[in-house]
Amino acid sequence: MPEYNQTEEKIIAAALHVFLAHGIKKTTIEDVAARCGLTRATVYRYFKDKRHLVRASMMHMVNVINEALASLDRHRDYDTEKSAALIKEAVGLLPKGDLSTRTIELKQLYPE
Secondary structure, X not given: OOOOOHHHHHHHHHHHHHHHHHXXXXXXXXXXXXXXXXXXXXXXXXXXXXXXXXXXXXXXXXXXXXXXXXXXXXXXXXXXXXXHHHHHHHHHOOOOOOHHHHHHHHHHHOOO
16 A cells, blocks of 8 residues: 555545545546645645546555455354444545446546
């Protein structure tokens, strides 16, 4: 998992929130900057373009879920209810939005 500084983490969290809430295509770098209280130039200082920001934010989401799954491996004695609770807690840390629609949109915008 890549190491990010606090500003990058703030930008990634804001981007993920806005992407999930409003859509990847509709979201601009300005929207992300406004969400995290930074300037557009500052966002571009950390992320080359929107594509790089989309990738970083989606990978953040994947990493949160992977960490929850790794936690399950470390606690093999957990029963099904405890395991489900851990996964639910991890997913609860992510912003709310229409993930299935955003996944389809992501594949359409960035097929590679």
